[in-house]
Amino acid sequence: MASTSPAADTVRLYGQRWSRDAYAIRDFLTRSVVHFTWTDIEDDESCMRVLGRSLAEAGLPIVDLPDGTRLIDPSIAEIAARLGWVARPKLAEYDLSVYGAGPAGLSAAVYAASEGLSVVLVEREAVGGQAGYSSLIENYLGFPTGVSGGDLAERARQQAVKFGAELLLMRGGIAGSFTDGRIHAQLDDGTTMVAKANICATGVEWRRLGIDREEELLGVGVYYGAGTSEAPDCAGDTVYVVGGGNSAGQAVMNLAAYAEHVTMLVRGPDLASTLSDYLEQRVRRAPNIDIRLDTRVSRLDGDTALAGLELEDARTGRREEVAADRLFVCIGGSPDTAWAEPTDIVCDERGYMVTGPDIDAAALSKVWPLERPPFFLETSVPGAFAAGDVRHGSVKRVASAVGEGAMAVTFAHRYLAETFG
Ligand SMILES: Cc1cc2nc3c(=O)[nH]c(=O)nc-3n(C[C@H](O)[C@H](O)[C@H](O)COP(=O)(O)OP(=O)(O)OC[C@H]3O[C@@H](n4cnc5c(N)ncnc54)[C@H](O)[C@@H]3O)c2cc1C
Structure with missing residues (x-):
């Protein structure tokens, strides 16, 4: 879990907010229940202050392990190996x-x-x-x-x-x-x-939306799943969640605790057939959550990170552009x-x-x-x-x-x- 108060056995992660690689590491550490601190390196100045190097020299993301080892731009496999989690099979059968x-x-x-x-x-x-x-x-x-x-x-x-x-x-x-x-x-x-x-x-595995630029914006505004690792970073954000099932309902509730506003985009005409009653009641009661039924995402906008969406009304075909900081896709899997x-x-x-x-x-x-x-x-x-x-x-x-x-x-x-x- 990400925190701001480091302990001696804590992993420290430094990176830029919209870095896809930093997101992948945050996601992996969160799901693996590894305690870590996350430091967003905003610009050259903060990079010099925190890491003593310019952005160009630092090679972000950087992971500092509890034993003092510093990993520069590591793969997930390398982090897992350094944490001692990757072993060879011990038995022949x-x-x-x-x-x-x-x-x-x-x-x-x-x-x-x-x-x-x-x-x-x-x-x-x-x-x-x-x-x-x-x-x-x-x-x-x-x-x-x-x-x-x-x-x-x-x-x-x-x-x-x-x-x-x-x-x-x-x-x-x-x-x-x-x-x-x-x-x-x-x-x-x-x-x-x-x-x-x-x-x-x-x-x-998570099902994809199947629209243009999905892979390109993955980890830089577009995410699959409930966003457990990203939720604390959504303060002030306008967030959209695609899906009408329980995983989407949980994601909406969790994200709404941090984000400015969350909109749940549901393809079908009602929620009752897909969402458990207890979750539906909570989603409907939350002051900063909206539900849009019969709606699908038809386009993703943004240069280097997600900035907006085009939404299409399934009944009328009417399209609308909205500003969006984050999109979480929770539409089940195959x-x-x-x-x-x-x-x-x-x-x-x-x-x-x-x-x-x-x-x-x-x-x-x-x-x-x-x-x-x-x-x-x-x-x-x-x-x-x-x-x-x-x-x-x-x-x-x-x-x-x-x-x-x-x-x-x-x-x-x-x-x-x-x-x-
Ligand atoms: C956001 C979210 C919230 C949910 N909330 C609830 C809830 O509140 N209550 C509830 O009852 N259910 C909930 N569910 C559903 C529940 O999590 C799943 O039904 C359950 O996890 C299924 O377990 P599983 O072990 O069958 O498969 P999975 O959980 O999908 O695990 C499969 C594992 O296999 C690994 N794998 C895949 N292919 C390979 C391969 N080739 N080699 C090695 N490893 C591989 C994957 O990496 C994965 O770790 C939720 C699901 C989601 C996504």
Whole structure:
């Protein structure tokens, strides 16, 4: 979490407000629950004052680590490595590999490790997945006043590591093959990982708006997700949030605590069908929040950073230009399961992995080698399970993802017993 009062073990980040690289670092540190201070270097003068160098010489962003190391314009992978989070797999073969350290993957790792399986959890970004973007999860059992997604994930990470799960961060699975009764995963750093069973818990990726200049303005006024790392920096800003679901509702409430004004842009004609009642009531009551239904963003304006939007009324087609400092896009996601295409894993037309009784019988008969049908969370490849948002038909909730992660481990036990004794 960003703060202004440094402690001895605090990471210090220096950069310019509209720097895309500085944003990526803030986002990563916030989601990873690393305490850090953020210093906005406005101009040459403040750069000389704070860092003793001109802007041209400084090489921003700069990260000062608690051990005194200074990293100049580092990549996220370099920061993670310097914080001691990137390790190589310790075993040649695991009982269980889990892809994705969101709620489902973390839960699978906790239960598998606590039940004595050797388990490795592979995550390509920060621990926590989508939940890490949530400023306050209020519907998770046992937290009556809510819990931030980052805190929940960090607690789960500690629990998994305590039980002996191995965590490999900053590594993405890019290909998988099923040979010798084992699952061989190829990771993006060239490592191959072998396991007797696997749980895919890779969730979903943010959906894009699909309009011009979206990539160019990403991190400099345009953001995907709830803006947990950016909210404290929005003082005095005019903010827009696209989306009508609970993640957008949370984002709106969180941003409105700092921004001058927040507008929620909803494509459909009402909120009730997409937003939980408790959130809708709060959004409607807040004095600095407006809701615009039937509205979509049709253009992004600004030279080096976002400065305005063109909004289109879906009913009339009327277009209007508005000034905007920030735009947060919270329109859900789609699964990134292209790696499964060359395998026998059946996915639905949107890429979600189909499991158990949901697998089409004709498709299953072509690839399924066993007498028994697939277990409830088992894909069309024996020993390969899917849990959480990546699964066809899943309920998109933290509690369900956690439940499925734990349940998938039970089925993995059954598979390991029947296959390896
Ligand atoms: C802003 C926001 C607020 C929300 N608020 C709530 C709430 O209040 N209550 C609630 O119940 N739900 C909430 N949700 C929904 C909830 O967070 C998700 O349903 C839940 O996180 C799904 O968990 P998951 O583990 O299945 O997937 P994810 O959380 O999506 O995690 C998947 C993980 O897999 C990793 N990954 C993906 N591909 C690879 C790969 N190839 N290799 C390695 N790693 C990979 C990703 O980086 C990610 O960390 C919210 C979601 C958002 C975005």
